[in-house]
Amino acid sequence: MMHTSAKAALGAYTNLAAECKVLPEDSEYIEIRRKIMGDIILKTNELTKKYDNKIVVDSLHLEIEKGEIFGLLGPNGAGKSTTMNMICSIVKPSAGSIELFGKKIHKQKKEMVKKIGYIPQELAIHGNLKAWENVELFTSLYGLKGNQLKKAVEEALRYVGLWDKKDVFSKKFSGGMKRRLNIACAIGHNPELLIFDEPTVGIDPQSRNFILEKIKESNKNGATVVYTSHYMEEVEAICSRIAIMDNGKVIAIGSSSQLKKMVTDKEDITLEEVFLTLTGKKLRDYGGL
Numbered sequence: 001m002m003h004t005s006a007k008a009a010l011g012a013y014t015n016l017a018a019e020c021k022v023l024p025e026d027s028e029y030i031e032i033r034r035k036i037m038g039d040i041i042l043k044t045n046e047l048t049k050k051y052d053n054k055i056v057v058d059s060l061h062l063e064i065e066k067g068e069i070f071g072l073l074g075p076n077g078a079g080k081s082t083t084m085n086m087i088c089s090i091v092k093p094s095a096g097s098i099e100l101f102g103k104k105i106h107k108q109k110k111e112m113v114k115k116i117g118y119i120p121q122e123l124a125i126h127g128n129l130k131a132w133e134n135v136e137l138f139t140s141l142y143g144l145k146g147n148q149l150k151k152a153v154e155e156a157l158r159y160v161g162l163w164d165k166k167d168v169f170s171k172k173f174s175g176g177m178k179r180r181l182n183i184a185c186a187i188g189h190n191p192e193l194l195i196f197d198e199p200t201v202g203i204d205p206q207s208r209n210f211i212l213e214k215i216k217e218s219n220k221n222g223a224t225v226v227y228t229s230h231y232m233e234e235v236e237a238i239c240s241r242i243a244i245m246d247n248g249k250v251i252a253i254g255s256s257s258q259l260k261k262m263v264t265d266k267e268d269i270t271l272e273e274v275f276l277t278l279t280g281k282k283l284r285d286y287g288g289l
């Protein structure tokens with residue numbers, strides 16, 4: 001949470017935000033943010049990923065504060081999932097480093113990753129396993145056993161409203177139920193940092209609303225959240241700070257109202273208009289090129 005002693009620095013930051021069309025990630029900006037932020041739970045330094053000599057994540061600097069819900073927006077192919085995958089140690093960075101919970105990730109990597117709950121963009125569940133078997137499989141990977149594991153599986157399934165469907169094979173689930181089960185698989189070990197990569201794709205408003213409420217509940221209970229979505233209204237509704245990424249770089253960062261002020265003085269601009277102003281209207285068909 002923000003330190004009250006840093007309120008003066010917030011003024012300077014707000015002025016800086018108002019002056020800049022796009023907030024630069026320069027040393028002045030980083031210095032000011034550092035003063036107003038609380039504990040940094042996740043930090044990337046010059047984080048870079050190259051595939052076949054194409055840079056898809058480009059010297060990324062991100063600092064995420066304990067207790068926030070941080071939104072990550074960006075067109076298709078911007079590098080959002082690759083960034084999340086590097087943070088969770090699924091993809092190896094080409095250069096740069098990641099600090100989690102105040103320590104460089106290469107030290108005690110296993111222990112650190114245990115504190116993360118990663119909800120991947122692609123469903124990770126197995127259709128031929130029952131709901132509880134899916135959650136047990138993933139939760140056991142974090143070292144939970146016996147009664148502790150049983151309890152964790154029940155809690156996770158209750159959390160996403162699927163406890164009464166625990167014995168159903170997940171291939172029989174609707175899209176919304178599969179998305180909720182995907183979340184249950186990632187939260188059984190009670191992580192401190194939750195990373196959601198487009199958790200509400202292709203599901204009805206009821207399921208979306210349920211998931212958003214659960215994310216807010218987890219945050220109130222102490223979890224820090226990183227949230228990626230293409231649904232601007234979701235991001236605006238739940239995120240305290242938002243970064244817009246394009247071509248592997250963060251091109252703007254701030255609260256929703258700060259982002260709006262960066263592009264116009266108009267009061268009624270939507271976050272989607274801000275996004276299109278900053279990233280342009282060109283289609284991003286980079287995949288496989």
Ligand SMILES: Nc1ncnc2c1ncn2[C@@H]1O[C@H](COP(=O)(O)OP(=O)(O)OP(=O)(O)O)[C@@H](O)[C@H]1O
Nearest residue numbers: 051056074075076077078079080081082286287288
């Ligand atoms: N394993 C891979 N091999 C080669 N290129 C890859 C690989 N994974 C991702 N890319 C490329 O890296 C770029 C960034 O992809 P990424 O999935 O991180 O984007 P994204 O911002 O998550 O996009 P989306 O909104 O479509 O999910 C894309 O150009 C993609 O084609």
Ligand SMILES: [Mg+2]
Nearest residue numbers: 080081082121
């Ligand atoms: Mg993605």
